Amino acid sequence: MLLRIQLDSHLPAYRQIADSLRTLLVDGSLPPGSLLPPVRQLALDLSVHFNTVAQAYRILAEEGWLDLRRRRGALVLKRDAPKSPDPDFTASLRRRLREIAWEMRAQGISAKEIAHELRSIVKGIES
Amino acid sequence: MLLRIQLDSHLPAYRQIADSLRTLLVDGSLPPGSLLPPVRQLALDLSVHFNTVAQAYRILAEEGWLDLRRRRGALVLKRDAPKSPDPDFTASLRRRLREIAWEMRAQGISAKEIAHELRSIVKGIES
DNA sequence: GCTTATTGTATAATGTCTGTGTACATTATA
DNA sequence: TATAATGTACACAGACATTATACAATAAGC
Structure with missing residues (x-):
């Protein structure tokens, strides 16, 4: 584990x-x-x-x-396909994503590196 | 504000x-x-x-x-260019990014939508 | 069947954190 | 010089996180 x-x-x-x-x-x-x-x-x-x-x-x-x-x-368990997502919760997740990305930027991580990281997440999700 | x-x-x-x-x-x-x-x-x-x-x-x-x-x-203030980022903190930010993305997935948001969201964040950061 | 060990559950105790109330210190403005 | 606008300090109540301890359920072994 x-x-x-x-x-x-x-x-x-x-x-x-x-x-x-x-x-x-x-x-x-x-x-x-x-x-x-x-x-x-x-x-x-x-x-x-x-x-x-x-x-x-x-x-x-x-x-x-x-x-x-x-x-x-x-x-x-084998989880059922999720019902329609809660829009409020979804919006807050979206905002958290953006804030973390900007926080990395504030940390001195380059836009390029962040973009790379995000793309690798996309890849992981799409597969 | x-x-x-x-x-x-x-x-x-x-x-x-x-x-x-x-x-x-x-x-x-x-x-x-x-x-x-x-x-x-x-x-x-x-x-x-x-x-x-x-x-x-x-x-x-x-x-x-x-x-x-x-x-x-x-x-x-005009903030100085950030020093070299703390690797531990950076790693935890990376992990949080990934976890939130997967949490959206668990919420029933499609990979496509998440990818779209991430791409729009990338755009905002790169500009 | 019975016993035992392994597992999750329930509840209380304790320390830490969050948010607020209130008084204070500082300083730009009149 | 007085006043008002602003951030600061600190104590307090309530909520929260983690731990300690006892308990309940049940699979496994005999």
């Missing part, structure tokens, strides 16, 4: 974990039928408390990605 | 304000020599306490964007 989080980030750990896992779920790295590691094991890997991992798992379960059951673990 | 924040977001208001303003600073909408609105006025616009805006201003001042002085206000 290749996962990394930044403990000193302003984003809470449980959300970083959920976000990272969601990426793996969407891009197919964690196909339906897979079992995620037990909360205690992943927690050890990430140096957090297992309840923090459990919280991340619960977020993904509520989104329909996982089926959680005691003793068996966290099973990846 | 065209600014909007989402009070119900998980990102704190002061950070949303700082991020949005930084975007305007980087893209030239707020050129050096400009005066930002007083904290109390912007706070009214955004329906937050003025200390919340002050906190955002202070973040940008520490980043070298603003010179804050009592009674005169928040002056936009």
Whole structure:
């Protein structure tokens, strides 16, 4: 399970974990039928408390990605095609994208490099 | 001052304000020599306490964007070319970009639309 | 079947963060 | 010199994040 989080980030750990896992779920790295590691094991890997991992798992379960059951673990589900996306949430995601891009710019990363990064993301998504 | 924040977001208001303003600073909408609105006025616009805006201003001042002085206000500085970017921070920005893109995918937004969005960001940055 | 170990769940405790209230310091302007 | 406009400092209440601890469910082994 290749996962990394930044403990000193302003984003809470449980959300970083959920976000990272969601990426793996969407891009197919964690196909339906897979079992995620037990909360205690992943927690050890990430140096957090297992309840923090459990919280991340619960977020993904509520989104329909996982089926959680005691003793068996966290099973990846075949998720239905999403319904029509929430426009507000979508708009906020769009804005966050743009802000992060500009924040990289402010960091001194060249427009060229950012463009390259964005293109590589596009590629990953389209495939 | 065209600014909007989402009070119900998980990102704190002061950070949303700082991020949005930084975007305007980087893209030239707020050129050096400009005066930002007083904290109390912007706070009214955004329906937050003025200390919340002050906190955002202070973040940008520490980043070298603003010179804050009592009674005169928040002056936009000509910021020196950024030093070599912090690689850890940069990597985390990259990861957040990718995660948000995949989160849009999970929301049911098509790869095509996301690609379009990313391309429009690239355009904005390159110009 | 029964026991046990493994797994997620529930709840409380604790520290940190966010936003606000209020008083203050500074300084341009009249 | 007085006044008003502006940012600053600091304390407080409430929310939030993480951890600690006890519990419930259930697959596996016997």
